[in-house]
Amino acid sequence: MAREVTDFNGIIIYRQDYRERDLLVKMLTDKIGPAMFFVKGAKKRGFRLAADILPFTHGSYIGSLADDGLSFINVASETHQYRNIIADISKNAYATYILSLVDHAFPDGRSIGGWFNQVAAALERIDQGVDEQVIANVIEIQLLTMFGVAPNWDRCVVCGQDQGPLDFSEESGGMLCSRHWYLDPRRLHLDRRTVYFLQRLAHANLQQVRKISIKPVTKRRIQAVLDTIYNDQVGLKLKSKHFIDEMHRWEQKMGNLSTND
Structure with a gap:
């Protein structure tokens, strides 16, 4: 030792x-x-x-x-x-999830390179008021490699095409261009905006990010993609993620009740 x-x-x-x-x-x-x-x-x-x-x-x-x-x-x-994280239940939940993900992604007692600064920046941005869900998505998508999953987000995995519509295929391990969609009828059928932000988040340096603005519908689609990958390919089920999912279900339920009133 x-x-x-x-x-x-x-x-x-x-x-x-x-x-x-x-x-x-x-x-x-x-x-x-x-x-x-x-x-x-x-x-x-x-x-x-x-x-x-x-x-x-x-x-x-x-x-x-x-x-x-x-x-x-x-x-x-x-x-x-991080006092704002401590005081806000949503910020607290996502920060807890980020730290738990990192704890599971890396073995104890081993160097993690630049990941310490990325995680510190993630917590700092959440504490400053940047969208905590999007910050967590950055960490989720970038940690996939550490869990042995390395999707190609930027170009078609078959021909390398990076222009035009792309769609994500779990079976192929990344994006397919429209010419190769036939290879996977079960691809995720993503819209261009969701693909664009997945690509941006996959390469985001949180130490340089000051503001991120993504529409709620796109955030839901991004989260659905990442949840699918983590459930199907990583197989990690954290209590902190379960709490976040329950929190969102409760918020949606309350929102529906308000709408009905």
């Missing part, structure tokens, strides 16, 4: 009780990806790092990192919470 004391940036994913006074804290780090930290005495009154290990906290830390087993935190500095 390799272990070193170093400085690192981290985002708290979740925490759980461990024994009477201690906590296990799952954190996404820029050095070794997801890692579980043992925090001794964390539940004691007046614990010095109490505010630094709350969920949705992003900060700089010094500690002992292990690529196998538990890591430890010694010092925290320049930590801050």
Whole structure:
């Protein structure tokens, strides 16, 4: 087991009780990806790092990192919470889902390259008020490769055509141009606007994004595509995603009741 004391940036994913006074804290780090930290005495009154290990906290830390087993935190500095995410149920739900997706996509104790900055930017944009569903869609579509699914969004997988109407085929693993639609009668029959935004989201750098505006009907279609892929090809069923789906069903039900009134 390799272990070193170093400085690192981290985002708290979740925490759980461990024994009477201690906590296990799952954190996404820029050095070794997801890692579980043992925090001794964390539940004691007046614990010095109490505010630094709350969920949705992003900060700089010094500690002992292990690529196998538990890591430890010694010092925290320049930590801050995403307060708007904490206060808003929808933002909170999508941020939780993003962190859970990332936690499942990467093994603990391994470098994740630029993904730490992309996730940090995702939470920052949600906290700033950018559409949380669209931000989550960016993470969903870009994480597919890490789950062993790599759709070609930009051109026909058969001939390479990137102009004209394209449609997504699960069977073919990407887009088909109109000349090759006959190869998959069960393709998703997407409209051009949905295809356009799927292509944009697949390449979006959230560190550079300041605003995203997508019509509700297109958002629903994008989500339907991603849900289909995650259900059929990834097979990942997260509690955080189930909560989001239930939240939307409830909102739709309330909207229907208001319309009927």
